[in-house]
Amino acid sequence: MRKLLFEGLIRHPLTERPPSPGAAAADELAATLGNAARRRLGRSLSIRVVDAGSCNGCELEMHALNNAFYDIERFGIRFVASPRHADVLLVTGPVTKNMREALERTYQATPDPKWIVAIGDCALDGGCFAGSYAVIGGVSAVVPVDLHIPGCPPPPAEILRGLLALLEQVSVQPHAR
Amino acid sequence: MSALTTLISEGSLVADHARWPRAIVDAKAWGRAGAALAQNRLTLLALWGEADIVHMALLEAESAEVGVISLECPKGGFPSVSRHHPPALRLERTIHDLFGLKPRGPLDDRPWLDHGHWDKRYPLRDRPAAPSAPSPYAFLPSDGESLHQIAVGPVHAGIIEPGHFRFTANGEAVVRLEERLGYAHKGIESLMAGAELDRAAQLAGRVSGDSTVAYQFAFARAAEATLGASAPPRAAWLRGLMAELERLANHLGDIGAICNDASFSLLHAHCGVLREQVLRAADFAFGHRLMRDRIVPGGVAADLSAEGITAIRAVTAEIGRKFPELVEVYDNTASLQDRTVSTGVLKPELAMQFGAGGYVGRASGRNFDVRRALPYAPYDCLSFEVPVLSEGDVNARVWIRIREVEQSISLVEQILARLPGGPVRAEVASGAVRREGMALVEGFRGDVLVWVRVGAKEKVERCHLRDPSWFQWPLLEAAVEGNIVADFPLCNKSFNCSYSGHDL
Numbered sequence: 001m002r003k004l005l006f007e008g009l010i011r012h013p014l015t016e017r018p019p020s021p022g023a024a025a026a027d028e029l030a031a032t033l034g035n036a037a038r039r040r041l042g043r044s045l046s047i048r049v050v051d052a053g054s055c056n057g058c059e060l061e062m063h064a065l066n067n068a069f070y071d072i073e074r075f076g077i078r079f080v081a082s083p084r085h086a087d088v089l090l091v092t093g094p095v096t097k098n099m100r101e102a103l104e105r106t107y108q109a110t111p112d113p114k115w116i117v118a119i120g121d122c123a124l125d126g127g128c129f130a131g132s133y134a135v136i137g138g139v140s141a142v143v144p145v146d147l148h149i150p151g152c153p154p155p156p157a158e159i160l161r162g163l164l165a166l167l168e169q170v171s172v173q174p175h176a177r
Numbered sequence: 178m179s180a181l182t183t184l185i186s187e188g189s190l191v192a193d194h195a196r197w198p199r200a201i202v203d204a205k206a207w208g209r210a211g212a213a214l215a216q217n218r219l220t221l222l223a224l225w226g227e228a229d230i231v232h233m234a235l236l237e238a239e240s241a242e243v244g245v246i247s248l249e250c251p252k253g254g255f256p257s258v259s260r261h262h263p264p265a266l267r268l269e270r271t272i273h274d275l276f277g278l279k280p281r282g283p284l285d286d287r288p289w290l291d292h293g294h295w296d297k298r299y300p301l302r303d304r305p306a307a308p309s310a311p312s313p314y315a316f317l318p319s320d321g322e323s324l325h326q327i328a329v330g331p332v333h334a335g336i337i338e339p340g341h342f343r344f345t346a347n348g349e350a351v352v353r354l355e356e357r358l359g360y361a362h363k364g365i366e367s368l369m370a371g372a373e374l375d376r377a378a379q380l381a382g383r384v385s386g387d388s389t390v391a392y393q394f395a396f397a398r399a400a401e402a403t404l405g406a407s408a409p410p411r412a413a414w415l416r417g418l419m420a421e422l423e424r425l426a427n428h429l430g431d432i433g434a435i436c437n438d439a440s441f442s443l444l445h446a447h448c449g450v451l452r453e454q455v456l457r458a459a460d461f462a463f464g465h466r467l468m469r470d471r472i473v474p475g476g477v478a479a480d481l482s483a484e485g486i487t488a489i490r491a492v493t494a495e496i497g498r499k500f501p502e503l504v505e506v507y508d509n510t511a512s513l514q515d516r517t518v519s520t521g522v523l524k525p526e527l528a529m530q531f532g533a534g535g536y537v538g539r540a541s542g543r544n545f546d547v548r549r550a551l552p553y554a555p556y557d558c559l560s561f562e563v564p565v566l567s568e569g570d571v572n573a574r575v576w577i578r579i580r581e582v583e584q585s586i587s588l589v590e591q592i593l594a595r596l597p598g599g600p601v602r603a604e605v606a607s608g609a610v611r612r613e614g615m616a617l618v619e620g621f622r623g624d625v626l627v628w629v630r631v632g633a634k635e636k637v638e639r640c641h642l643r644d645p646s647w648f649q650w651p652l653l654e655a656a657v658e659g660n661i662v663a664d665f666p667l668c669n670k671s672f673n674c675s676y677s678g679h680d681l
Contacts, residue, residue, distance in 0.1 A: 001443070001506045001509070001510065003502070004443070004447070004502060004503075004506060005443075014450060049335075049336045050332055051332075051336075051337065051338050051339050051361070052339070053339070053360065053361045053362075053363055053677075054338075054361070054386070054677065055383045055384065055385060055386040055389075055677045056338050056385060056386035056387055056675065056676070056677050057383070057386025057387075057389065057467060057469070058386070059336050059337070059338065059386070060386055060387060060430075060467070061466070062336050063336055063430070064449075064452075064453060064456070066449070067446070067449035067450060067452070067453050068446060068449065068450050068453075069450070069453050079335075079336060081334035081335070082334070083332075093361070094363060096360065096361060096362055096363055097292075097294040097295055098290075098292045098294050098359055098360045098361075098362055099331065099339055099360050099361070100294065101294075102331045102332050102339065102360070106332050128368075128376075128379055128380060128383060129363045129364070129365070129368065129383075131368070132363055132364035132365075132367055132368050133295050133296060133297060133300045133305075133364050133367060134295055134300070134362050134363055134364035134367075135363055135364060152383075152469065153386065153467070155460075155466055
């Protein structure tokens with residue numbers, strides 16, 4: 001183990017340059033973020049993930065954001081264990097009927113100001129599961145969505161791009177806009 | 178004659194059921210199958226329903242024979258299998274939830290996937306019933322002094338799928354764990370009905386995201402068996418390559434995550450780097466990090482270029498260099514071993530009874546791997562070992578994964594060295610009407626079973642997809658008993674059952 005730790009001291013970090021925040025995402029967000037919110041949050045975002053019935057593909061890629069290549073915490077973004085600590089709910093899945101109440105209650109348990117980011121194609125409109133008796137179809141059918149990151153699943157760099165756009169928007173000084 | 182052959186030969190054989198026989202039997206034979214299961218002479222592979230019939234896929238381990246028996250249920254019921262053989266319990270509850278077919282004399286008649294939120298009851302029936310009002314779910318009671326309950330989920334603290342765990346504990350010791358699943362139920366089997374093959378393959382790849390290759394592999398093989406087609410040799414080898422890359426990525430992720438749940442983040446970080454490198458190589462070689470939608474009925478959707486081969490070789494070489502050192506750290510860190518050794522023990526008898534697949538079964542002495550027991554291309558031409566241990570603790574489940582990482586690296590190298598040339602996709606259309614097929618594929622978690630009936634115009638009439646988790650989730654309840662609450666995440670991660678694959 002000592003060797004492993006020493007190597008870590010001399011080796012270059014694996015962490016990569018961040019992607020530029022997506023322009024489309026920035027436009028989408030500009031409309032939804034208030035000045036007061038920006039002042040309050042500064043440059044940090046606490047994220048609570050809610051899997052509302054996904055296949056688990058999106059979760060795998062969110063996990064990847066914590067690995068050494070993406071190292072999401074360097075941007076002040078972290079995943080938290082309770083909606084009470086969260087600024088952002090990241091919601092995946094087509095929202096199954098069996099998860100509707102849990103999603104609503106998680107939303108209500110998250111203090112204001114809060115944003116909802118829907119991740120993946122099925123979080124937009126149910127994707128390939130739309131039309132099933134067990135699926136509501138899209139996160140926005142249950143809670144208001146501020147940003148949608150498409151993909152099946154979106155690669156970690158795309159999720160990061162969307163979250164950085166969110167962060168940029170909330171951290172802009174009020175007078176700068 | 179073997180028990181399974183006898184069962185099948187006494188029933189009336191169904192024509193055009195591909196790869197293994199299917200026979201329609203009477204209630205007596207159905208009952209005898211239940212008794213054979215209870216005596217461990219047969220292993221339950223799957224139990225599923227249709228509008229007026231129930232099917233049971235069976236394995237006779239010694240002779241490696243597989244068969245399906247079916248029982249018609251004109252009166253809307255069938256003799257309960259779970260009454261003699263508990264592994265069938267949740268499958269029967271599901272058959273009732275989806276089709277309204279009632280098992281007679283079950284141990285448990287509570288609903289399973291139906292939480293009372295759908296707009297109809299028995300949704301897979303031809304004529305579903307009106308919805309019932311949601312009623313509170315009655316958890317199993319625990320009697321004793323100083324017991325308290327801990328309710329967890331469906332929204333969990335980590336980045337995890339949804340499910341509910343109800344612990345009854347005495348102080349720190351877990352007296353009973355009861356799972357309640359079904360939150361991720363998307364009605365995939367209803368969407369399958371009437372779907373064209375391409376759409377059905379797409380749905381199969383979205384049953385469980387971490388096993389997208391295994392599911393599409395199994396679906397493609399079932400569909401090909403049904404239509405009398407087969408994938409060209411190069412496609413079969415590329416499928417094997419993708420399946421091994423998927424296994425590598427998941428095992429590396431799991432080994433790290435188990436260590437992380439024992440608060441040893443160093444290995445989590447290093448395993449996470451190796452996992453990411455596998456996913457990037459997969460993305461470069463096949464155009465998708467999880468290799469989703471790359472396996473299709475008839476072959477594969479993307480060929481592998483010389484550059485792709487180089488990228489995959491580079492990543493297996495990197496794992497070959499780095500992984501042994503990580504294993505050494507795992508093996509020689511007392512604080513970590515203290516958490517994993519003798520924690521969450523699954524007894525071999527239970528693993529055998531439930532026919533537990535994957536590392537859960539193999540860490541508890543069940544020597545079964547579809548790649549070895551019921552070989553399919555390309556594994557019939559490859560050499561590999563199936564690691565088996567008997568301790569059944571978290572540590573054993575880690576070691577099975579470690580050994581399988583080594584085996585997968587060897588398999589990837591063998592495939593790349595001997596990859597045949599030629600086309601990667603063949604025509605599957607047959608014009609045949611109404612044929613059935615079944616396939617079993619070894620995913621990283623265990624054996625994935627797909628059964629499909631294809632009707633006119635190559636449209637799916639009925640497709641059943643059985644995740645290995647069906648026979649692993651109940652065993653987690655048993656393995657956790659007597660452990661401390663704080664060790665639950667460790668036990669749970671070492672099982673790593675699929676929620677979405679189970680809930681479907």
